[in-house]
Amino acid sequence: MIKKIQASTGEKILLIFLILLAIISFLFYFTIKNKCLFVEKVDLQKINFPNTENIVVMNVECGKVIIELLPNLSPNSVERFKFFISNGYYDGSAFYRVIKDTLIQAGDLEYGNIENIDYYRVGSGKSNLGLINSEINNEFEFKAGSIGLVRDDVFNTEDSEFFILLKDVPLFKGEYTPIGKVIYGLDALAKIKSSDKTEYVLRPDYLSDFKLLKQYN
């Protein structure tokens, strides 16, 4: 006859603790994995835009990002930027260069599309429309959400690439062409994949599409 051994109170508490720990670990695994969980979703229908002409909408993994373009500061650059957006040139563009909590960069139309990203050449691609002149504004403050056109070491070398700031960078004042600012969805951009070791990201996040607001209607 097998003698039944009763679990002591201490053992029962330990068992309950282990079960709870397993449940919490399981929940946390899926919660943490979903990096977009705490990102507030933007609903275009609920926002009243005073001037829809210069509003563009970017879709990234964690939601929509609403951007107001600034043609009064940089008319030529914004016109070019809108051309790329309205023709879907940026769709699939990878955020291949990311400085954690500081800046994300995308828009290489030649080598930076997620479908055929070229890790050796990304950042050197061209749009085939030629370079444009810088439109520097010495009063514009580059704050979190500001969008600027990427250039080489020298001015007047802008093309299709752009960066979005995730924090205020006073040093950039007077250094880059400002083309817009994020008005909703900066927290979705803050979740873009970065690397601790380098600013160039392997298997980067990307923007799935980029449209003028009127293209949504």
Next chain:
Amino acid sequence: MRILFILLLVLQFNFVKADEINYLLKIPNLETYNLKSKNGLKYLTTKKNFQIGAKNNISCEKLDKENLDNRYLLVKKNLDLYNKEFLNKINLRFIVLCQNLFISEINTAGIPDYKKRTLILDLMFNEKYFERVIHHEVFHLIQDSFPKIFNEEVWSNFNKKKFKYAECSTCTDKLGLDIYNNTNGFLTEYSKTIPSEDMAEVYSFIVTDKENIDQIKKIDPIIFNKVEFINSKIKEINNF
């Protein structure tokens, strides 16, 4: 196991931590020091030592705070002589403050980079020459901005016919920066290296030691021509 650990450590420290200053200037390990000067110059300093350039041939070290604060005042005093408009013309925007600045293992007071609008300064460079060499380096940016105006052939013709400059500023041991008692067409030994260094030396003395230069002009006709040349060309730039 130990080798793997060392390898991991090496990999860990070989990566340059990216930030917005490196993004803009391609110089790592910098932090802002003063971005609000009247003439628009942005002063940066080192968080850690850095190496840049082809094969990392340019290096500079972090300064301690006391030296940085003291020497910065000297740098600012001298660079405040230039207004915003002039600095824009000569493409100077960023001043990097560090110590023990070396290029290809040669200690140097400053390295101007016209393309990046940057001047790296060794704040612990010999105190005797420090203020003057700031203007010497500024002149290199002036010349890079207006190479046709500061024509080296015209300049070389001011010298005696037998005199020849060296092939480059570092392929000679003529590195003395003290002013000659008997100038004989050259203010310092370093003036004899190449035309652009000669011009930069004359310019730096005009800015920092004008009275002395005015005296030398009276007895040295070559120096007279060189000083007049620099003065007239600077006026030309100001009216540009």
